[in-house]
Amino acid sequence: MSKNLRVKTSKFVDETYRVSFKFNGSRYYGYKGDTLASALLANDIHLVGRSFKYHRPRGIMTSGSEEPNAIVQLHNNSDRTEPNVRATEIEIYEGLEASSQNCWPSVNFDIGGINNLLSPLLPAGFYYKTFMWPASFWEKYEYFIRKSAGLGKSPTTPDPDVYEHEYIHCDVLIVGAGISGIMAAKTAAKNGLKTLLVDEKPNLGGSTIYQNSEHFKINNQNSGSWLEKEINEIKKIDNLDIRIRTSVAAFHGYNFLLARENLTDHLPIEQRKNKTRQKLLKIRAKKVITATGSLERPLIFDNNDRPGILLSSAIKRYADLFGVACGEKNIFLTNNDSAYETAISLIQKGIKVEAIVDNREEIESKLLYEIEKNNVKVFKGFTIVNTNGYKKINKVSLMKLSKDGQKVIGSKINLSCDCLGVSGGWTPAVHLFTQSGGKLKFREEDQVFIPKKYSSEQISIGACNGDLILEDIIKNTPKYLKEFLNIKKTDYDNVEVFSSENKSKRNIWLLPSDKILGKTKSFVDYQNDATAKDIKLALREGFRSIEHVKRYTTTGMGTDQGKLGNMHALGIISETAGTKMGEHGTTTFRPPYTPLTFGTIVGRNVGEYFDIFRKTPMHEWHLKNKAEFENVGQWKRAWYYPKNNENMFEAVQRESKAARESAGILDASTLGKIDIQGTDASEFLNRVYTNAWSKLAVGKCRYGLMLNEDGMVYDDGVTTRLGENHYIMTTTTGGAANVLGKLEDYLQTEWPELDVYLTSVTDHFATISVCGPNSKKIISNVIPDLDLSDENFPHMSFKNTKIGKINCRVMRISFTGEHSYEINVQANYANSVWEKCMEIGKDFNITPYGTETMHLLRAEKGFIIVGQDTDATMTPIDLQMDWIVSKKKYDFIGKRSLYRSDTIKDDRKQLVGLLTDNPNEILEEGAQIVADVNKSPIEMLGHVTSSYYSPNLKKSIALGVVRGGKNMMGKKLIIPMENKTINVTVADPVFLDKENKRLNA
């Protein structure tokens, strides 16, 4: 294990800066600039994890965000622990601790590996087919599955890091800073456009930047050196914003993109203090240039998943960029020229290349010549049929391909090796393009999907647009840029390019084997262990759509979204079904392109900033007086005020008694308030409420019920006529915004002829409600100038008055059934008025009460709460509130629906009172109501909507909705509970003071 495979000094890693880190508990060293993967490979570690289903040993396979296998858990058991981190992306820092996932008890001995031996019993859909039945066995399966599988552990303590959102508006966004992205950025920025260039990697230049070969030249310089100069130039441009370590997660319509910028993940933990960890960039770009490059394809053959098998391009990147050899005896399997490039790179660095196995029979390439010059054996027209080595590859077996590529012929040749590079050609990275709604076309000659039709102001350039070799990129990119950006020339119009690469390719989606398919393990999706056999099985079982095959076999459903294998899955499906590529659809790549942390998604909206909350002007007073709070919409409302260790029940009993026996005070400021003005205000109210409004005198108040057009109760509240053409409407606390929206909708769209103006004044006025037999005495002292006599100020009327210099509107209205006043004052004076009421009320034991007592008091009186006793299926008739529905009015919102065949049925659920036979038994809200428990199935008649113990009536009271309840007065019903049944009697919903004596007392 102590072997050092660092073979060459690289300018991209800082060898003067040694970094120590831990992997699975052991300490290792790498250099600044290494990724965890490159540092592990330098230490000769390939085995990093186990596969999901079969727990097969898996190694590092790629060098980027497409990695399916090398996903690790960082800083296990700490508050910064993070699962599913790709070792190929995370940069090492002093103190980094990583461990393998999906293995138990350890990566080297894994109990789930038994699944590998059982694999003939674990075909596609196995989990669906087996663990679903019988259902009662699930608990037993679950234990086994959860213990031995799973992708990492989520943190259990709060995230110590800080995240941010940033909005960016730009003229041009360029995604990807490879060679074509750099060319685009320079061209856009030099033409005066506000340009943003993002790349997921820590350094710019893509795969060209480390290309240092005689075979690839631009203007007579090695392509890497040429690009380096370009990069140095663009870094000086002012109107070009460059963000590295920034991965675009989503490309939405109208050029709206989301990207994650990593700011501290590469820093030692102690250097992250007071820094933002990650930013979610919300980018709105006038134009988008996608230059996301391409991903190398693996090849599908038996046992193609062993540690030590990497993409050829990854081997090249580890050697060129990090100076790391992935093996000392390398073999390549390829169907195109790319593996030759890698082999030449290795040879240059003195790394041994044993052989190249090429699917192609005839190869016309300058690269081949150079390889053969170096005495590397090239097996033309061969393929690999098997590999050996449990925790790392040690041998490959090759055979000759038949002419049609459908089978293998001749005898097997065995070669030993410690690393196998595979290249199946390239797949343009069209993920973001398809996310944006773009349509793809299939290019037959090299079997790739490329952009066909864009859905917004955008283009794809370079490899992601199908220009897969340097020559095409350099020749085509300037053309595309000029047309897209509407400019005459670029700096690249006369650039000379030389490349030895040849485009020829022999594409075989599933390489043949000397074994029957059923005996092979040819992995298509490495992370989810989906094999070619599974895909064929899915087809045999009748699945055709790629989306169905994908779900059945779980191909492409891992954290890597099948970036490597999806093309092969499509290829195998079309070959098997004998259809054209793309005919069964291409799978949809959904955002995010790479996983996002929750922290990035929520940004600063955590803790107390998760949602805004609204406070009344008396909020501080409630806090000082030990109120417990209840969330009502976004409001914090005082719920009850416990005294001397009272629990909620005790506090509410005390508050309710006080309100009825002497005086109570409630902060009702959260009620919605809408100021209504205009010459048609009365007509408007006539149309929106069920009752009549024209005859309401100025200075009077009226309760109104508002319906939806379907006849169902929507909101309620008291509206006061302040002047001839001026009303103030109150709405429920939660309904305020929606009621205003609905009224505006009618005014603007259905009745634009009405002269009515609506203004929300909920926040401008605070409301103090004082109720109880002594409320009159208290108010007469709070507002001495106001004549409170019944003649001057009867129930349901209103007065404009003053408390000292403070203007106030006082309504004599009641939601409790008690004699009661509501004082409305400008919000900033409210607390002083409240305190004055408390001061004066002291002699009368004035008792502050919260929403819970309010609910109890109104239930005693049989007043409904919209949203608690109603649920958008209750008409006023169902609520036994026929009295409020005008018979005379021709029309109002919802009127026609009140006599639809469904709403006039007798057996609708109707609101009734419920009294328990045992007066001390309190029903549970939401409990079901039935008539006969012996019937099977038991017929459900309704449910309890409100339930309290009334301290004033000294018995339990409840409201409920019951099918046909109106005609059940006095009938016995049953509430079945978990351990008992409760007997109740249907009663009048008004339990207290039916004659309204208290109101007028």
Added chain:
Amino acid sequence: MFIINCPFCGEREQSEFKAGGEAHIERPKQPTELSDDEWAEYLFMRKNIKGIQFERWNHIHGCRKWFNMVRDTSNDEIKAIYKMGEKPPVK
């Protein structure tokens, strides 16, 4: 996320707006004259088209005005925006 050109405010982010369902469904002037079926047609029946759809939108976090939009629901392209009471400028 769309950019919506509010006829009163200009271009704004979609998050400032609320969609309000199918457009050009007028509330019957004389609901009492309608049969249950006719009233149900107004009350419940909506087209929900894949393709060109006429919709109502409200600039709820802006000027609070309602307006109409012609949108291709298959690709979210906004074909036209016009004020309440105006005739659709495209078919």
